[in-house]
Amino acid sequence: MSKIVVDSLTKQFGETVALDDVSFEVPEGEFVIILGVSGSGKSTLLRSMCGLTSPSEGQILFGDEPITAPRPEIAMIFQQHNIIGDMSAYSNALSGGVHRNGLLTSILQLQDKEEKHRALEALDTVGLLDEAEKKARRMSGGQQQRVGIARALVQQSDVLLADEPVASLDPGSAQDVMRYLRAASEDRGLSTFCSLHQVNIARKFGHRFIGLRNGKKVFDGYRDDLTIDAVDKIYGDIDTEGMFVGSSGDPKEKEVKA
Ligand SMILES: Nc1ncnc2c1ncn2[C@@H]1O[C@H](COP(=O)(O)OP(=O)(O)OP(=O)(O)O)[C@@H](O)[C@H]1O
Numbered sequence: 719m720s721k722i723v724v725d726s727l728t729k730q731f732g733e734t735v736a737l738d739d740v741s742f743e744v745p746e747g748e749f750v751i752i753l754g755v756s757g758s759g760k761s762t763l764l765r766s767m768c769g770l771t772s773p774s775e776g777q778i779l780f781g782d783e784p785i786t787a788p789r790p791e792i793a794m795i796f797q798q799h800n801i802i803g804d805m806s807a808y809s810n811a812l813s814g815g816v817h818r819n820g821l822l823t824s825i826l827q828l829q830d831k832e833e834k835h836r837a838l839e840a841l842d843t844v845g846l847l848d849e850a851e852k853k854a855r856r857m858s859g860g861q862q863q864r865v866g867i868a869r870a871l872v873q874q875s876d877v878l879l880a881d882e883p884v885a886s887l888d889p890g891s892a893q894d895v896m897r898y899l900r901a902a903s904e905d906r907g908l909s910t911f912c913s914l915h916q917v918n919i920a921r922k923f924g925h926r927f928i929g930l931r932n933g934k935k936v937f938d939g940y941r942d943d944l945t946i947d948a949v950d951k952i953y954g955d956i957d958t959e960g961m962f963v964g965s966s967g968d969p970k971e972k973e974v975k976a
Pocket residue numbers: 731734735736754755756757758759760761762763
């Protein structure tokens with residue numbers, strides 16, 4: 719496994735500067751939450767880290783190698799789950815090994831025993847072993863997101879990227895997904911980067927936090943550093959009340975420990 723280095727990363731889309739000279743270094747095994755308002759550059763950062771978006775300037779290194787295209791060591795869990803509704807949770811999870819097994823083997827489900835065991839183990843990690851045969855489309859949003867995590871685990875990556883994995887979920891399901899994501903990440907020592915809107919969920923599950931504002935990195939620190947002042951720096955003048963709902967539902971949780 720290797721550390722991730724984001725080195726002076728700038729990304730422009732025409733006139734829009736989505737990321738502006740962002741740099742940080744993350745050792746393997748850290749659970750990092752990316753915070754920022756809509757449009758601050760969170761998705762662009764994650765997409766750049768998995769090689770789906772190429773930098774305008776700067777680079778991202780995985781170990782010593784620049785990331786220039788998607789690679790199996792880096793798995794991405796998307797906001798819209800991106801799983802196949804007509805397939806079972808098990809088949810979806812199993813498809814995470816497509817880069818090892820090839821498309822035909824995956825479609826025909828001719829994977830070896832070890833691979834099938836891996837898929838069941840991944841479903842177990844996200845608490846869905848009993849639902850393995852259930853069609854994904856008949857599962858709740860939170861369960862579908864957990865299937866997405868299981869599929870990423872079957873990929874056997876070293877790095878897990880999750881772009882707002884709880885954006886469309888109710889507070890209870892959002893916490894479930896975060897709990898499983900954190901457990902999966904710890905279980906396997908994966909470096910994990912997850913973008914979130916809800917600050918109290920972030921505080922509950924995050925280890926390290928990176929705050930973006932207008933494409934610039936305005937915060938990089940650990941739980942105790944994430945004070946109200948730090949949150950204000952990330953979110954500016956906007957009313958942050960709603961962002962703190964989600965873990966206990968108690969907006970007083972915005973009174974973060976200084
Ligand atoms: N493919 C693209 N083409 C043009 N502009 C883009 C593209 N992708 C992102 N942008 C712009 O870059 C900026 C950052 O967008 P990005 O999606 O990274 O923000 P975000 O923080 O993830 O937002 P959200 O929380 O709404 O997902 C925005 O101004 C957005 O409109």
